Amino acid sequence: MEGPLSKWTNYVNGWQYRWFVLDNNSGLISYYTSKDKMKKGSRRGCFSLKGAIIGIDDQDDSTFTIRVQDRTFHFQAQDKEERERWVEALELCVKKLHQPIRRMELSLPGGDRQGPSLEQRMKEMEVYYHILEEQVQTVMAMANATDEAQQLRLTAKTLLESLRQCIDMVKKTAENVDNTSSQGSEGEEEDVRPKREVKQQEDRKEADPPMPQAQAPLFLVTAQVEGAGHKAKGDDVITGQSDELFHSGSSDESSDEFFDADTVLEPPPPTVLTSPSVSVPAAEGDPDDVEEDDELQEQDDASGGVAANKSVIMHMLSQVRVGVDLTKIVLPTFILEKRSLLEMYAEFFAHPDVFASIADKSDPRDRMIAIIRYYLSAFHSARKGAIAKKPYNPILGEVFRCYWDLPNQEAAPCEESGKKLVEQGPVPYARYNSVTFLAEQVSHHPPVSGFYAECPSKRMYVNGSFWTKSKFLGLSLGVNFIGSVKLHLLDYDEVYEANLPSAYARSILTVPWMEMGGKCVISCAKTGYSADIDFQCKPFYGGKKHQVVALLNHVSEKKPFMKVEGEWNGVMYMEHPNGDKEVFVDTLTLPTIRKKKKKLDAQESEESQVIWRDVTSALRNRDIQAATAAKHAVENQQRAEARKRQETGEEWKQRYFELEGEEWMFKTPLNARLAQV
Numbered sequence: 001m002e003g004p005l006s007k008w009t010n011y012v013n014g015w016q017y018r019w020f021v022l023d024n025n026s027g028l029i030s031y032y033t034s035k036d037k038m039k040k041g042s043r044r045g046c047f048s049l050k051g052a053i054i055g056i057d058d059q060d061d062s063t064f065t066i067r068v069q070d071r072t073f074h075f076q077a078q079d080k081e082e083r084e085r086w087v088e089a090l091e092l093c094v095k096k097l098h099q100p101i102r103r104m105e106l107s108l109p110g111g112d113r114q115g116p117s118l119e120q121r122m123k124e125m126e127v128y129y130h131i132l133e134e135q136v137q138t139v140m141a142m143a144n145a146t147d148e149a150q151q152l153r154l155t156a157k158t159l160l161e162s163l164r165q166c167i168d169m170v171k172k173t174a175e176n177v178d179n180t181s182s183q184g185s186e187g188e189e190e191d192v193r194p195k196r197e198v199k200q201q202e203d204r205k206e207a208d209p210p211m212p213q214a215q216a217p218l219f220l221v222t223a224q225v226e227g228a229g230h231k232a233k234g235d236d237v238i239t240g241q242s243d244e245l246f247h248s249g250s251s252d253e254s255s256d257e258f259f260d261a262d263t264v265l266e267p268p269p270p271t272v273l274t275s276p277s278v279s280v281p282a283a284e285g286d287p288d289d290v291e292e293d294d295e296l297q298e299q300d301d302a303s304g305g306v307a308a309n310k311s312v313i314m315h316m317l318s319q320v321r322v323g324v325d326l327t328k329i330v331l332p333t334f335i336l337e338k339r340s341l342l343e344m345y346a347e348f349f350a351h352p353d354v355f356a357s358i359a360d361k362s363d364p365r366d367r368m369i370a371i372i373r374y375y376l377s378a379f380h381s382a383r384k385g386a387i388a389k390k391p392y393n394p395i396l397g398e399v400f401r402c403y404w405d406l407p408n409q410e411a412a413p414c415e416e417s418g419k420k421l422v423e424q425g426p427v428p429y430a431r432y433n434s435v436t437f438l439a440e441q442v443s444h445h446p447p448v449s450g451f452y453a454e455c456p457s458k459r460m461y462v463n464g465s466f467w468t469k470s471k472f473l474g475l476s477l478g479v480n481f482i483g484s485v486k487l488h489l490l491d492y493d494e495v496y497e498a499n500l501p502s503a504y505a506r507s508i509l510t511v512p513w514m515e516m517g518g519k520c521v522i523s524c525a526k527t528g529y530s531a532d533i534d535f536q537c538k539p540f541y542g543g544k545k546h547q548v549v550a551l552l553n554h555v556s557e558k559k560p561f562m563k564v565e566g567e568w569n570g571v572m573y574m575e576h577p578n579g580d581k582e583v584f585v586d587t588l589t590l591p592t593i594r595k596k597k598k599k600l601d602a603q604e605s606e607e608s609q610v611i612w613r614d615v616t617s618a619l620r621n622r623d624i625q626a627a628t629a630a631k632h633a634v635e636n637q638q639r640a641e642a643r644k645r646q647e648t649g650e651e652w653k654q655r656y657f658e659l660e661g662e663e664w665m666f667k668t669p670l671n672a673r674l675a676q677v
Helices: 035-040 080-098 118-142 147-183 195-207 218-232 307-318 341-349 352-360 364-377 416-423 613-620 624-648 670-676
Strands: 002-010 014-023 028-032 045-048 053-057 060-068 071-076 290-292 336-340 390-392 399-404 435-443 448-455 460-472 477-489 494-498 502-506 513-524 529-536 547-554 562-567 571-575 581-586 596-598 657-660 663-666
Touching: 002 080, 014 035, 014 080, 028 035, 028 118, 045 118, 053 080, 060 080, 118 147, 336 341, 336 613, 341 390, 341 399, 341 435, 341 448, 352 364, 352 435, 352 448, 352 460, 352 477, 364 494, 364 513, 364 529, 364 547, 364 562, 364 581, 416 670, 435 657, 448 663, 460 663, 460 670, 613 624
Parallel strands: 336 390
Antiparallel strands: 002 014, 002 071, 014 028, 028 045, 053 060, 060 071, 290 596, 399 435, 399 596, 435 448, 448 460, 460 477, 477 494, 477 502, 494 513, 502 513, 513 529, 529 547, 547 562, 562 571, 571 581, 657 663
C-alpha cells in the first residue's frame, strides 16, 4: 500500500507532507518527500513495524499513531476513510510479522534448503543503516564545538560513507548476479568462482553462526537506549539542524527526525489530587445497621500492577483490532478497581449540598448556573485514584443504594406524610432531607444501568439510564456512555436533560491515566436555558490535561451570557461578558460528603458490595489469583441462571425500573408518591 500522509515532525515544523510506501513482505515503511521522489528512489527514511502497536484517536477521525520500540509516531490522513484503509493495512502487516518465523539453516551448494532471500537481507541492511544514521545525528546534536567533537564528526562521516558504499556495492553486485542468472541455462548452475574462494566461503558458513533475523546489532540497540535516556531527561523536542555530514545516499535531504515520539523509560506514577471528605454524624433515630463509608476505602490503590503485567497487556492487545468493541472481551483482573459501576454512578452525588442548593434559587438563570456548578464538580469525585482502573461490570439484577446527609443541617421537620414519602422511596431508612440514591442493572445485552436520586425536602429528583460501549484505540481504551439523565424540579415544573462525556484510559502500556472527552449539552425546554460543555482531551503536541469549557446560553440572547473554563478535576473560572473572572468551583478544596449505607452483613444478596465482596477482599490483599477465581465464580453463576431462564422460558423482571419508550424510569418517583400522599 502507498499514498500521501502528513507526519508530525516537531514543534517547529509541525505536520509535514510525505509519500508513504508499506512493504507487506518485509514490514518496512518507507517515506519520501513526494511521489516523484519515490519513483526516483530518493527515500527520506524508513522504519520497521516489527512489534508495533497501531492506535487511533476517538476524538479525531483522521489521525493515528504507530508505537514501536517505546516511541510513538503521529500521522494524519485526509479523512476517516483513508485512515481506516491505512490502519487496516498496518494491522494486517503487524499481525503477519507477529506470526512465528520458521528457523531455516543456511543453504549449502546442491541442497534444497533455503534461507532469507538476498532482497530481504538488503532491506534489513537499509533499516540498520538508517537506524545508525539517526542515532549518529542525535549524538552530534548533543556534542559541543570542541576539537574532540569535530574529530568525532569526521569519524562518523567516514563510517557512514563507507557503509553507504558497501551497501551500494552489494546492490550493484546483486543486480549483476540477477542479470547473469537470467542469461544462464535452465539446468544446474555452474559455479564460476575460483575453488579457493568457494572453499573460504564454506569455511565461514561453518564457523560463523547466522545473525538472528530482523534483530538489530548490539551496538545499535545500545545507541537507541542511550538516545531514549537523553530524551527522557526533559528534551521534549530536539530540533538540532541536520548536518550535511550525515546525508544518506538514498536521499537528497536530511533524514526526518521523529523526536515528537513519546519516549518513556519508566514514567513515575501520576500525582493524586483529592479533595477533603466530610463525615456527617449520625442523628437520633438512625438505624444501628447503617454505616458511613470509610475514607481509606474510598481511595483506590495507586500502585497498579500494570507495569508488572505488561506482557499480559501486550498479549491481550495482539488479539484485538483497533476500534473493536471490548464489551465481550475478558480483561485481566489486576486492572479492576474495588467497586461496581453502579457504585461509581453514586459518586456523582458526593456533593449533595451543591446538588440540593439548586432548588433554593428563585431565578431561572441562577438555577441554570447552579446546575452547571453541580454538573462540573461531579466528575472528579467519581474517580478515586490517579491510575485509570475499571469498575466491576454489574450483573443483571444487581442493586446499589446509599444516601447522604446534608452537612451543617438539623433533621428537617417531618410530618407523617413525609415519613411515608421516605419509606416508599429508594432508601427507606434515610432522612427526609437526605439525598438518596438507587441503581439497578436492568439489562445485560446491552449492559444498561438505571439510577435514581432524590431529595424529598427540596422536591427534586434525578432519573437516568446509560449503557456503556467500550472501544480499543491502540494505546488507549475509550468508553462511551450512551443515554441521558433528567433533573426534575417539582416546585418550578422544570426538567433539565443532560448527557455524559466519554472516558479514556491513556498510556495503557505504562502508567494508565484517565481523562474525559466529548461534547455535552444541558438544556431546559421551559426556561430556554442551555449549556454547551466541551470536555477537551489533551492533544499530543501540547496543551493541558483535563480541560473543560462551558458556554451558558439563553434562546433570547445571541451570545453566551457566561463562560466557564478550567480543569474539571481542579479549579474552574467563570467569565462574564464584560471580561470579569472569578473562581466558579474549586474541586481541590470543595469537600465531598461520605455516603451512608447498610453494613455489609445487613445488605441484601443482590446488592453490589455483597456480590463482589470476595473479589474486593482479594484485591485489597493483592491476591490477584483469588480475585480472578472469585470474579469467575460470580460470572459463572450469572451464566447458569441465564441458561436456566432460557430453558424454562422465564422472562427477567426488573425490580425497581420499568422501560418507557427508550428510557428506564424508576417505578415510584417522587412526583408519583407526592400525588398519593
